[in-house]
Amino acid sequence: MVKEIERAGIPVVHICTVVPISLTVGANRIVPAIAIPHPLGNPALDPVEEKKVRRKLVVKALKALETEVEGQTVFED
Amino acid sequence: MxxxxxxxxxxxxxxxxxxxxxxxxxxxxxxxxxxxxxxxxxxxxxxxxxxxxxxxxxxxxxxxxxxxxxxxxxxxxxxxxxxxxxxxxxxxxxxxxxxxxxxxxxxxxxxxxxxxxxxxxxxxxxxxxxxxxxxxxxxxxxxxxxxxxxxxxxxxxxxxxxxxxxxxxxGYIPRGIRKNIFREERGSKRAVDMLINKLKGEEFVTEYAMPYFDNVAPNSAIKDISKAKVALVTSGGIVPKGNPDHIESSSASKYGKYDIAGYNDLTVETHETAHGGYDPVYANDDSDRVLPVDVLRDLEKEGVIGELHRYFYTTTGNGTSVGNSKGFAAKFAKELVTDGVDAVILTST
Missing domain, CATH: 3.40.50.2300 (Response regulator)
Structure with missing residues (x-):
């Protein structure tokens, strides 16, 4: 799906837990997520802290969208 | 032995x-x-x-x-x-x-x-x-x-x-390794035979399959995200509570398009996951953990992004064939373009 969206001309960032799969699939902008059943959350935290963590990931994804990339790029911390 | x-x-x-x-x-x-x-x-x-x-x-x-x-x-x-x-x-x-x-x-x-x-x-x-x-x-x-x-x-x-x-x-998956072997007929004859079969519309087996590359070059970055319309897409199977379109829990044959105009937060009452490939407890409890509507709504209010697109697209990624996934996205990507979406965040579990 990532590739088809990119092909349509829209920049796309893939937030995903298993980065090697995303690389194989062909995503160009990749932001590693937290865990498979909760990529953008952490149920061990209280809701306020958890939302902060989620916001951090989303902001990182937005930054990735604002960054020119040549090829596949993983946006680590 | x-x-x-x-x-x-x-x-x-x-x-x-x-x-x-x-x-x-x-x-x-x-x-x-x-x-x-x-x-x-x-x-x-x-x-x-x-x-x-x-x-x-x-x-x-x-x-x-x-x-x-x-x-x-x-x-x-x-x-x-x-x-x-x-x-x-x-x-x-x-x-x-x-x-x-x-x-x-x-x-x-x-x-x-x-x-x-x-x-x-x-x-x-x-x-x-x-x-x-x-x-x-x-x-x-x-x-x-x-x-x-x-x-x-x-x-x-x-x-x-x-x-x-x-x-x-x-019976193993080709590894891309070539071996020198002796054949009865020389290469030029085999190539011409192949060509003739191809012209006649008959079956022929290539001796050197071309590798299939399908990488898509990255699009240019967003100049100013605070003016951009951002859409959410997920393979994590987030759907409105009750899964109204019955998206399959695996090997999905369809995707869903759902309105989130009225939502500032996805909750246990409003949304859940249809995905059968991961433990659904956390996503059912709070679907923002897969589809971060709450945070994007905040960022929209604060002017960090221009706008959150009113529809999100979703399917379940487990066991779903490459052919189906391509077909889904090729279709909805056109809608995203028509709707003036500037950027997409796609989440996967």
């Missing part, structure tokens, strides 16, 4: 420990066969024996690759095997990646032959087919009846050091 000693790797599901709710169990080793190992052992007809089975949860492996590799390697060493087998993983993505990863590690570190088995569209196949023998299987565990004998036969050959023939003969 002594019996060939084999260590077998399987996931928590095939070990009978449990499904997704148990996918985070750590690696353990057990003497002898567990689950599908019995079918393999039966095929060995006394020539080889599974001396131990390593079991590891798919999520644990993929979320802790380095630790898992080290732990499992230690377990394998203790049994001093002649051969290592992982799977079959069929079309289970994380299981396939785990099988490929651990096989490569064993091959590189312990220097013994390794083999795994999976469906050709399993992401693990694409990642490891060049380095490993991967016996091709059907896309679901229903194919165990044919997969187990094929894997066992191949494993025996490999352990005995017999020559491994072409992929089409031996």
């Amino acid at each position: 002594n019996k060939i000693r084999i260590v077998h790797y399987i996931n928590q599901f095939f070990a009978g420990i449990g499904g997704e709710e148990k996918a985070d169990v750590r690696a353990e080793s057990r003497e002898g066969v567990v689950g599908p190992g019995a079918a393999l052992n039966a095929q060995f007809k006394g020539e080889a024996e599974i001396v131990a089975t390593i079991i590891c949860g798919d999520s644990y492996f993929n979320e802790n690759v380095e630790e898992a590799k080290t732990e499992i390697l230690e377990m394998i060493k203790k049994y001093n095997p002649d051969l290592f087998i992982a799977g079959p993983a069929f079309n289970a993505g994380r299981y396939g990646v785990a099988c490929g990863t651990i096989c490569k590690e064993v091959k590189d570190t312990l220097n013994i032959p390794v083999v795994t088995a999976m469906y050709i569209e399993n992401p693990g196949a694409d990642m490891y087919k060049k380095e490993l023998y991967i016996v091709e299987t059907g896309n679901s565990a229903a194919g165990m009846k044919t997969a187990a004998p094929a894997l066992a036969k191949f494993a025996l050959k490999l352990a005995k050091g017999e020559e491994i023939g072409a992929p089409s003969v031996e």
Whole structure:
């Protein structure tokens, strides 16, 4: 799906837990997520802290969208 | 000759420990066969024996690759095997990646032959087919009846050091290796024959399949995200409560498009996941953990982004064929363009 969206001309960032799969699939902008059943959350935290963590990931994804990339790029911390 | 000693790797599901709710169990080793190992052992007809089975949860492996590799390697060493087998993983993505990863590690570190088995569209196949023998299987565990004998036969050959023939003969996924062989007819004659068959519309088999590259070049970055319309897409199966369009829990044949104009937050009352490939407890409890509507709504209010697109697109990514996924996205990407969406955040579990 990532590739088809990119092909349509829209920049796309893939937030995903298993980065090697995303690389194989062909995503160009990749932001590693937290865990498979909760990529953008952490149920061990209280809701306020958890939302902060989620916001951090989303902001990182937005930054990735604002960054020119040549090829596949993983946006680590 | 002594019996060939084999260590077998399987996931928590095939070990009978449990499904997704148990996918985070750590690696353990057990003497002898567990689950599908019995079918393999039966095929060995006394020539080889599974001396131990390593079991590891798919999520644990993929979320802790380095630790898992080290732990499992230690377990394998203790049994001093002649051969290592992982799977079959069929079309289970994380299981396939785990099988490929651990096989490569064993091959590189312990220097013994390794083999795994999976469906050709399993992401693990694409990642490891060049380095490993991967016996091709059907896309679901229903194919165990044919997969187990094929894997066992191949494993025996490999352990005995017999020559491994072409992929089409031996049943493994092509690794892109070319071998010099003698043919009756010279190349020019074979090429012309092929061309004539092609012109006549008859069948011909190429001797050198062109590699299939399908990378899409990245689009230019967004200049000013505070003016951009951002859309959410997910393969994590988030749907309105009750899954109104009945999106399948795996091998999805459709996607959903849902209005989030009225939502500042996804809650246990409003949304859930239809995905059958991960433990749904956390996503059902708060779907923002997969589809971050709450945070994007805040960022929209604060002017960090221009606008959150009023529709999100969703499907379940597990076992869904590449063909279907491509078809879904090709269709909705057009709508996104028409709707003036500038950027997409796609989330996957």
